[in-house]
Amino acid sequence: MSDASVLIEPVPDPAVRAAAPSAAMAGPAAAAALLSRLLIGVLAVVALVALVISIALWQKVSGMQEQLARQSADALAQSLEARTLARQAQEVVRNTDARLALAETRVNEVALQRSQLEELMQSLSRSRDENLVVDIEASVRTALQQAQVTGNVQPLLATLKAGEQRIARASQPRLAPLQRAMLHDADRLRASASADVGEALQKIDELIRSLDDLPVVNAVAMRGSGNALQAEPVPPGAPWWERFLMRVRGEARSLLRVGRIDRPEAVLLTPDQTFFLRENLKLKLLNARLSILSRQVETARGELASVSASLNRYFDPASRRVQAAATLLQQIQAQVKSTEPPRIDETLAALATAAAGR
DSSP: OOHHHHHTOOOOOHHHHTTHHHHHHHHHHHHHHHHHHHHHHHHHHHHHHHHHHHHHHHHHHHHHHHHHHHHHHHHHHHHHHHHHHHHHHHHHHHHHHHHHHHHHHHHHHHHHHHHHHHHHHHHHTOOHHHHHHHHHHHHHHHHHHHHHHHOOOHHHHHHHHHHHHHHHHHTOGGGHHHHHHHHHHHHHHHHTGGGOOHHHHHHHHHHHHHGGGOOBTTOOOOOOTTOTTSOOOOOTTOOHHHHHHHHHHHHHHHHOOOOOOSOHHHHTOOHHHHHHHHHHHHHHHHHHHHHHHTTOHHHHHHHHHHHHHHHHHHBOTTSHHHHHHHHHHHHHHHHOOOOOOOOOHHHHHHHHHHHHTO
């Protein structure tokens, strides 16, 4: 009950006024009791409100704890799930790396096989003209090397002729410059065919075989007419003493010769020295032959000049065999000349141009 209600209470009726003095005495005690009850009620209401608020706060805190617990559990579950997914992702990455490496290896193998296949297809798709050019170039280079080693240009000429005929049968205008170059080089090689050493080598072999039959200057032999060693004829009607004297004179003349000696070293040769002289000349001719084959022209000329000097010094110049050997030696010296190795630059340049497809 509030104080305002107490203050605005209606005034009691006159009947009651008589009892007012007695009641006025009891008023302060009742007011104090009422006030205490009022305070107790307020405190009870406040306590009740506080209890309600506390219960509400407790429920709210409990809800927050439950929510935090659920969130923690969810976070833990999500963390575990994330770890599991991370491990799975790592395994997937490792598998992917392995597969990628395998794929790269296979791609490299496929690329290598593709390049090999392309090369094979290019070699298979090469045209007939290109194959012809490659074949001719291989044969020409082989023949050129053989000609440079042996000095014989005939195989090279045959190769150029065969290549020119193959180009003519192919009837390709693109190969016409190559055909003209081969014809020009062949004509130039034929014009310089005198430099071929085949004939000179044959003559050297023939001269070596004839050295054993050449007479030296001091060889004792019967000469032809007008020779001092020839016996004088005996007249048919001469007396016996004249025939005897002529025979004695002939025998004496056969034992003794009188003549002029211009080169004493040639006349004083013994049979052993004559043998070694012939063998030495053979060795010099063989050295000249090897020098010609190895294209050492100056060395060959020196050896041939030495053989010519020995032939004129130690052998009989009046003998036909010696004269024939001297003539043969002069022919060999004339054929041996300083020449460059055979060259076919125009053909090689035309082959390179044809192979390049220009």
